[in-house]
Amino acid sequence: MKKWIAVLAAAMVITAGCSSKETEKKEATEHKEKQVEVDEVVAPEELPYQFPLTGVGTDEESSDRAVAVVVNNHPKARPQSGLNNADIVHEVLAEGDVTRFVAIFQSEQPEKVGPVRSAREYFIGLASGFDSFFIAHGYSPEAKDMLERGVIDNINGMQYDGTLFKRADFRKAPHNSYITYENIVKGAEKKGYELDKAPAPAVFLSSEEAEGLEGTPAEEFMVKYGSPSFDLIYEYDAEQQKYHRFNGSEESVDLESKDHILLDNILVVQMDHRIIDNAGRREIDMKSGGKGYLFQKGKVNEIQWKNEAGRIVPYKDGARAGFVPGKTWINIVPSISDVSFDSQP
Incomplete structure (x- = not known):
C-alpha cells in the first residue's frame, strides 16, 4: 500500500508485535483481482426514479x-x-x-x-x-x-x-x-411495524456536477480513532472512481462474497464527545453542527455540518453540498485534527 498503509502498519508492529507490509500488499492486490466488476452507476437523470439514499437511478419507484x-x-x-x-x-x-x-x-x-x-x-x-x-x-x-x-x-x-x-x-x-x-x-x-414507506431523499449532484467537482486533491487520507486497530485509511481508485476502505491496515471486505466496500462519498465530521459513566460510555453532541471534510472523486472540501431532522448534512459556502450518487460513509470524530491527508495545509 502507499504512505498511510505504511504508517498504520508500523503502528500495528509497535503495539501488537505483528506484521508484514509486503504480505498486506500482496493480499490487497489479490483482493482487487478477485473483486467482482462494479456495475456502472447510471446517471439519475437517465431513469425515471432514484433511490432516495444513493441517488442511483432505478426503473421503479422505491x-x-x-x-x-x-x-x-x-x-x-x-x-x-x-x-x-x-x-x-x-x-x-x-x-x-x-x-x-x-x-x-x-x-x-x-x-x-x-x-x-x-x-x-x-x-x-x-x-x-x-x-x-x-x-x-x-x-x-x-x-x-x-x-x-x-x-x-x-x-x-x-x-x-x-x-x-x-x-x-x-x-x-x-x-x-x-x-x-x-x-x-x-x-x-x-x-406490527410497516416497512413500505421510503425515507425522504438526500441531495445529489447531477452527472455533470459530479464530474466537474473541484477541491483539494485527496486520493489517500487517514482517520484516527486512537488505536491502530481502529484507525482508517481511505484510498481512491481512479479507474473505479470510488474509495477503498482499510481498517487496521486490512481492506474492508464482505465476509461471504469477499467484495470490497467501495464508497462514493466520505463525510468526516467533528462532534464534541464526553465520557458520562464509569463504563466509559459517551455523550456525543450530534445537534450543534461544526467542522468537517467531504471526500468525493479523489478530492476534498472543507464543510460545515448541520443536523437536519436527525441527519448529518454537509454545507459548503452556506449552501447544502450534494452527494455523488452512490454509497456514503460518515466518520464521526472527536477532533477534525484526527484527519490527515497530504495536501492538508
Missing part, C-alpha cells in the same frame, strides 16, 4: 422503509457481513477507542448482516433521521429506556436471541450475533 442495524467493529468481528449493501454507514465511537457502525439499508437488502451489537442513545438518533426500523443486540441504560418508550420502531437481540437473531459458531459472543433480512421482515411483522 417504497421500502430504511432499516438501521448496529454492526460490531471489534477486530474479532471482522470482516463483517452485509456492509457492502448499505446505502449509508455511520462510524462512531462506543467505549474506549472502539468504533461501531450504524448501517442504513434501503436500496439493497443484505441476505445477512452482522455481527449485530448493542445500541447507544446516539445510535438511535442517527437511525431516527431516516425513520428507520432499528436493529440492535443489547443496549446501554439510556438506549434501553428510549427503546422501551417506543422512540423508534425496533427489535432487539435481547428479546429474540436464538429466534430472529442467530449465533454463529465460528465466532464467540459478543461477536457472533447475526440477523437475516428475512428475519428483519419477520420481526417487523411480529411487532
Whole structure:
C-alpha cells in the first residue's frame, strides 16, 4: 500500500508485535483481482426514479422503509457481513477507542448482516433521521429506556436471541450475533411495524456536477480513532472512481462474497464527545453542527455540518453540498485534527 498503509502498519508492529507490509500488499492486490466488476452507476437523470439514499437511478419507484442495524467493529468481528449493501454507514465511537457502525439499508437488502451489537442513545438518533426500523443486540441504560418508550420502531437481540437473531459458531459472543433480512421482515411483522414507506431523499449532484467537482486533491487520507486497530485509511481508485476502505491496515471486505466496500462519498465530521459513566460510555453532541471534510472523486472540501431532522448534512459556502450518487460513509470524530491527508495545509 502507499504512505498511510505504511504508517498504520508500523503502528500495528509497535503495539501488537505483528506484521508484514509486503504480505498486506500482496493480499490487497489479490483482493482487487478477485473483486467482482462494479456495475456502472447510471446517471439519475437517465431513469425515471432514484433511490432516495444513493441517488442511483432505478426503473421503479422505491417504497421500502430504511432499516438501521448496529454492526460490531471489534477486530474479532471482522470482516463483517452485509456492509457492502448499505446505502449509508455511520462510524462512531462506543467505549474506549472502539468504533461501531450504524448501517442504513434501503436500496439493497443484505441476505445477512452482522455481527449485530448493542445500541447507544446516539445510535438511535442517527437511525431516527431516516425513520428507520432499528436493529440492535443489547443496549446501554439510556438506549434501553428510549427503546422501551417506543422512540423508534425496533427489535432487539435481547428479546429474540436464538429466534430472529442467530449465533454463529465460528465466532464467540459478543461477536457472533447475526440477523437475516428475512428475519428483519419477520420481526417487523411480529411487532406490527410497516416497512413500505421510503425515507425522504438526500441531495445529489447531477452527472455533470459530479464530474466537474473541484477541491483539494485527496486520493489517500487517514482517520484516527486512537488505536491502530481502529484507525482508517481511505484510498481512491481512479479507474473505479470510488474509495477503498482499510481498517487496521486490512481492506474492508464482505465476509461471504469477499467484495470490497467501495464508497462514493466520505463525510468526516467533528462532534464534541464526553465520557458520562464509569463504563466509559459517551455523550456525543450530534445537534450543534461544526467542522468537517467531504471526500468525493479523489478530492476534498472543507464543510460545515448541520443536523437536519436527525441527519448529518454537509454545507459548503452556506449552501447544502450534494452527494455523488452512490454509497456514503460518515466518520464521526472527536477532533477534525484526527484527519490527515497530504495536501492538508
